[in-house]
Amino acid sequence: MTDPSVIRRLIGVYHADGGLRGELAYVVGKVRGTASCALCDITHGAFGRRRQWRDLLPELGVPVELVHLNERSAPVRAASEGRTPCVLAVTDGGHLPLLGPDELTGLDGDVARFAEALRAAAGRAGLRWESAD
Template structure:
């Protein structure tokens, strides 16, 4: 169970000090910049066709209609649970932390959510799972965070 946080309680990974060195990530949440459900999926698909909707996390995780095999393989290789949510599936706690900064990636550290990647970093991945994995690893390293296996 995660603690209830306000946006002020969220740890800024760029400001972690030695006291929290190598804090352990126990879960990752990926938030798409799109709503889920039939209506949300259709709206995103229509927007994508019209070039008025873009979600860089969607480009990383999905091909035209289904999850990319490379994404599924990466997700299975990560030593913590990885959950992907749409904007309208966020808990109030996660919504308060992410606000309109989607797509994004949050890490759970000591029961608190840490914002680790935002729209700019995900957009820079250009839909490439390997680039995403490297960008995430670099962000976690800068924040002195690691997975339980030390990676």
């Protein structure tokens, strides 16, 4: 049974390319002050994925996929083009933006505030978590 109001999974799109070249370009740009990604600030610290981020994932109750600009599928590209970083909800009705660059930047890298903002955005969009069935 399909239900377009149920979040099946989340996709976070970084505002950076993946791969060695992309990661290196981002790090250099970050140091120079010419590159930024608010989603990176939420998910990563100086030494890799933040513990708070890893702890949040099971609490969300749905799979979370993180992709770079050059790793996006066609539906993710269509839903996120020109609006990265962002977080998309995947429902039976398609890919829906939940948090965009302005909302993510306003969280200042805080994982707890991210979780609150994500849940609030889902509520405003009339979406519910798959595990809440």
